[in-house]
Amino acid sequence: xxxxxxxxxxxxxxxxxxxxxxxxxxxxxxxxxxxxxxxxxxxxxxxxxxxxxxxxxxxxxxxxxxxxxxxxxxxxxxxxxxxxxxxxxxxxxxxxxxxxxxxxxxxxxxxxxxxxxxxxxxxxxxxxxxxxxxxxxxxxxxxxxxxxxxxxxxxxxxxxxxxxx
Amino acid sequence: xxxxxxxxxxxxxxxxxxxxxxxxxxxxxxxxxxxxxxxxxxxxxxxxxxxxxxxxxxxxxxxxxxxxxxxxxxxxxxxxxxxxxxxxxxxxxxxxxxxxxxxxxxxxxxxxxxxxxxxxxxxxxxxxxxxxxxxxxxxxxxxxxxxxxxxxxxxxxxxxxxxxxxxxxxxxxxxxxxxxxxxxxxxxxxxxxxxxxxxxxxxxxxxxxxxxxxxxxxxxxxxxxxxxxxxxxxxxxxxxxxxxxxxxxxxxxxxxxxxxxxxxxxxxxxxxxxxxxxxxxxxxxxxxxxxxxxxxxxxxxxxxxxxxxxxxxxxxxxxxxxxxxxxxxxxxxxxxxxxxxxxxxxxxxxxxxxxxxxxxxxxxxxxxxxxxxxxxxxxxxxxxxxxxxxxxxxxxxxxxxxxxxxxxxxxxxxxxxxxxxxxxxxxxxxxxxxxxxxxxxxxxxxxxxxxxxxxxxxxxxxxxxxxxxxxxxxxxxxxxxxxxxxxxxxxxxxxxxxxxxxxxxxxxxxxxxxxxxxxxxxxxxxxxxxxxxxxxxxxxxxxxxxxxxxxxxxxxxxxxxxxxxxxxxxxxxxxxxxxxxxxxxxxxxxxxxxxxxxxxxxxxxxxxxxxxxxxxxxxxxxxxxxxxxxxx
Amino acid sequence: xxxxxxxxxxxxxxxxxxxxxxxxxxxxxxxxxxxxxxxxxxxxxxxxxxxxxxxxxxxxxxxxxxxxxxxxxxxxxxxxxxxxxxxxxxxxxxxxxxxx
Numbered sequence: 060x061x062x063x064x065x066x067x068x069x070x071x072x073x074x075x076x077x078x079x080x081x082x083x084x085x086x087x088x089x090x091x092x093x094x095x096x097x098x099x100x101x102x103x104x105x106x107x108x109x110x111x112x113x114x115x116x117x118x119x120x121x122x123x124x125x126x127x128x129x130x131x132x133x134x135x136x137x138x139x140x141x142x143x144x145x146x147x148x149x150x151x152x153x154x155x156x157x158x159x160x161x162x163x164x165x166x167x168x169x170x171x172x173x174x175x176x177x178x179x180x181x182x183x184x185x186x187x188x189x190x191x192x193x194x195x196x197x198x199x200x201x202x203x204x205x206x207x208x209x210x211x212x213x214x215x216x217x218x219x220x221x222x223x224x
Numbered sequence: 225x226x227x228x229x230x231x232x233x234x235x236x237x238x239x240x241x242x243x244x245x246x247x248x249x250x251x252x253x254x255x256x257x258x259x260x261x262x263x264x265x266x267x268x269x270x271x272x273x274x275x276x277x278x279x280x281x282x283x284x285x286x287x288x289x290x291x292x293x294x295x296x297x298x299x300x301x302x303x304x305x306x307x308x309x310x311x312x313x314x315x316x317x318x319x320x321x322x323x324x325x326x327x328x329x330x331x332x333x334x335x336x337x338x339x340x341x342x343x344x345x346x347x348x349x350x351x352x353x354x355x356x357x358x359x360x361x362x363x364x365x366x367x368x369x370x371x372x373x374x375x376x377x378x379x380x381x382x383x384x385x386x387x388x389x390x391x392x393x394x395x396x397x398x399x400x401x402x403x404x405x406x407x408x409x410x411x412x413x414x415x416x417x418x419x420x421x422x423x424x425x426x427x428x429x430x431x432x433x434x435x436x437x438x439x440x441x442x443x444x445x446x447x448x449x450x451x452x453x454x455x456x457x458x459x460x461x462x463x464x465x466x467x468x469x470x471x472x473x474x475x476x477x478x479x480x481x482x483x484x485x486x487x488x489x490x491x492x493x494x495x496x497x498x499x500x501x502x503x504x505x506x507x508x509x510x511x512x513x514x515x516x517x518x519x520x521x522x523x524x525x526x527x528x529x530x531x532x533x534x535x536x537x538x539x540x541x542x543x544x545x546x547x548x549x550x551x552x553x554x555x556x557x558x559x560x561x562x563x564x565x566x567x568x569x570x571x572x573x574x575x576x577x578x579x580x581x582x583x584x585x586x587x588x589x590x591x592x593x594x595x596x597x598x599x600x601x602x603x604x605x606x607x608x609x610x611x612x613x614x615x616x617x618x619x620x621x622x623x624x625x626x627x628x629x630x631x632x633x634x635x636x637x638x639x640x641x642x643x644x645x646x647x648x649x650x651x652x653x654x655x656x657x658x659x660x661x662x663x664x665x666x667x668x669x670x671x672x673x674x675x676x677x678x679x680x681x682x683x684x685x686x687x688x689x690x691x692x693x694x695x696x697x698x699x700x701x702x703x704x705x706x707x708x709x710x711x712x713x714x715x716x717x718x719x720x721x722x723x724x725x726x727x728x729x730x731x732x733x734x735x736x737x738x739x740x741x742x743x744x745x746x747x748x749x750x751x752x753x754x755x756x757x758x759x760x761x762x763x764x765x766x767x768x769x770x771x772x773x774x775x776x777x778x779x780x781x782x783x784x785x786x787x788x789x790x791x792x793x794x795x796x797x798x799x800x801x802x803x804x805x806x807x808x809x810x811x812x813x814x815x816x817x818x819x820x821x822x823x824x825x826x827x828x829x830x831x832x833x834x835x836x837x838x839x840x841x842x843x844x845x846x847x848x849x850x851x852x853x854x855x856x
Numbered sequence: 857x858x859x860x861x862x863x864x865x866x867x868x869x870x871x872x873x874x875x876x877x878x879x880x881x882x883x884x885x886x887x888x889x890x891x892x893x894x895x896x897x898x899x900x901x902x903x904x905x906x907x908x909x910x911x912x913x914x915x916x917x918x919x920x921x922x923x924x925x926x927x928x929x930x931x932x933x934x935x936x937x938x939x940x941x942x943x944x945x946x947x948x949x950x951x952x953x954x955x956x
Contacts, residue, residue: 183907
């Protein structure tokens with residue numbers, strides 16, 4: 060059952076990404092990506108990480124992608140942009156992408172076919188994560204909050220239109 | 225006596241002060257500082273001299289090492305000064321005559337706008353010359369040697385706005401450099417054979433048989449090449465007549481009394497080497513004798529007072545080398561010492577005449593000046609009599625010493641040349657006297673209006689020098705007055721062994737003395753006839769032998785020959801090298817490097833396309849490479 | 857249950873697809889979205905390994921990554937907006953001010 064679910068979600072995910080790549084319309088691309096991220100959230104759920112799965116769907120698919128769509132709407136381009144013409148860099152990047160794929164595959168081949176200890180449900184529960192966040196990982200937590208504030212202020216300042224004076 | 229190392233320091237410090245602060249010092253301060261520093265050097269020399277007399281001969285020379293200077297492996301050269309009879313004599317001459325000339329310059333250069341610069345250079349020269357004579361090893365002596373060469377260049381070209389003066393300075397320096405090449409080679413060979421440039425080490429090496437005769441000849445000849453440059457002998461004498469472009473006191477100090485005698489000093493310092501190699505001594509004597517006659521013939525026809533004196537100097541130094549060449553080093557030094565007095569006297573008097581005549585140098589525009597210059601005339605006359613070798617003045621004693629020794633060593637040809645030179649010397653000196661001070665007045669009327677005797681600051685040194693020109697010779701009485709009568713030779717014994725000198729019977733000695741006197745008086749008489757009794761004689765002679773006259777007047781065309789044979793090809797060659805090598809290869813290399821850098825930059829800037837994608841590609845490439853490295 | 861390898865393999869695939877997307881697309885928006893794809897691929901790998909190793913640290917990291925990605929998206933989009941205001945276009949080729 061789990062495997063079937065996995066392949067369903069995986070196919071949908073990859074399909075979403077492929078749709079994102081192949082689509083000419085940016086809004087369509089964004090929507091495809093929403094699909095992909097949602098499936099990803101599902102996959103997280105399969106991996107005994109309910110909290111992360113929720114966060115993924117709420118934040119990533121629900122907030123970040125919506126942000127992207129807002130901006131696409133603001134930019135309001137009439138037509139899509141055709142993908143890259145033939146340039147020598149295209150060929151090189153294709154080669155490199157394949158190469159990267161091969162390399163990574165080689166790198167991870169040792170892990171294929173195993174799934175380690177189950178570890179139980181407890182590792183992904185919000186209680187557990189929360190406890191970790193406020194004890195072992197306190198510093199990163201605080202610093203990340205500062206980072207968010209900075210990004211917030213930064214984004215507002217950047218986009219503010221010039222004042223009348 | 226322990227203070228002898230201070231001798232060069234006084235003028236050296238003064239030169240430094242004048243160089244740095246001279247611009248802001250009042251003229252009076254400059255004069256006092258410059259003159260007093262040399263006087264202080266003279267006092268120190270005198271004190272050291274008297275102290276030296278008390279030192280027993282075995283502990284000579286007294287050496288003071290100031291500090292170890294160069295130490296590179298087995299090559300070692302310290303900054304050390306040494307005091308022995310030879311160097312003491314030289315310091316007395318240099319500082320004494322130098323002081324008088326400094327005082328004279330105060331008057332002579334009074335209106336020159338380069339006053340301070342002049343005294344800076346003059347003090348610097350004195351410093352360098354003292355280092356030269358006090359140096360305890362060859363390297364330090366060479367430092368002084370080059371120093372005086374430099375100051376000579378600076379002072380000859382003192383009025384550098386005049387092209388002829390600037391060229392004369394250059395000529396002096398370059399010709400000297402050729403001689404210095406020989407000097408340097410000599411130093412190298414000394415280090416090769418003896419292992420050290422220290423004079424004590426050299427002397428003991430020569431005495432101990434470390435140096436072979438062949439090697440000694442080679443080294444001595446190399447050093448003598450350096451001497452021909454500095455002391456203006458054949459073939460490197462050509463700079464000295466041109467050097468008269470400098471101020472007259474400079475000619476007196478540098479080109480009469482001190483710098484040009486440095487070569488003689490050097491030969492005497494290395495006398496053991498020259499004695500060991502018989503051939504080198506022969507060469508020295510021959511070159512000296514030929515130069516003496518050669519220069520004297522050129523002096524016969526010159527119309528410029530200073531040029532006559534310049535050729536006379538070349539000729540007299542030839543005499544000194546005759547003395548050294550035949551082994552009579554003490555006689556050579558004797559003549560150096562007396563010559564310093566009467567030659568500088570002659571030059572300073574000539575300067576006085578020029579000063580009186582507002583800068584006129586040509587003897588054809590003079591005449592009858594003895595009425596107007598009551599102090600300069602007698603001074604000049606004393607100098608002329610001394611140099612001609614008239615008895616009882618200093619020149620007579622020193623010349624006689626040299627000629628006697630030449631004869632005693634069996635060098636009859638050299639002796640004959642020396643005698644011939646004596647005639648010529650007497651002749652041209654008195655030609656000068658008669659043309660300048662006697663006879664009809666040919667002075668330009670405008671110049672005559674300003675005709676006046678020189679100020680006291682200039683005439684007092686003349687008197688002092690005249691006095692010494694007369695009495696200085698009595699320290700070297702010939703053997704006829706007693707075996708031990710020659711005080712100078714006895715004084716120089718620790719440095720110069722008297723065994724090198726020969727001995728003659730009393731009768732022969734008297735004969736030689738008579739010969740010298742006769743020859744001198746002969747020369748004077750002929751000059752008298754030519755220029756006073758029947759003044760048309762010279763013209764008639766010239767008319768009969770125009771080619772000979774032209775040859776002599778144009779100085780045997782030596783300058784022109786050198787120019788064609790050496791100078792022009794060198795200049796041409798240099799230009800060719802410049803065009804083909806310097807411009808193309810060296811500039812090409814430098815420009816090429818710059819161009820290559822630019823090209824590389826342009827090539828690399830292709831990577832900076834400004835596109836984010838390309839930069840990302842670079843990232844990807846890096847990641848792929850790195851991963852590959854980790855995996856494989 | 858589900859072999860770890862499957863998840864890792866998927867993660868690798870997604871990552872490479874993201875890289876390819878970055879190079880294929882010509883406008884800034886989609887390129888930026890490709891970056892997000894890459895981030896998510898990494899997240900997937902983290903979570904899978906966290907499960908495999910039984911350590912919740914992996915999930916904590918993912919939590920942070922998502923947070924930072926959100927912040928980065930905000931600022932990045934602001935910049936893209938500014939660029940669009942200046943140049944009236946978001947074609948990547950036209951952003952060549954740093955050339956040379």
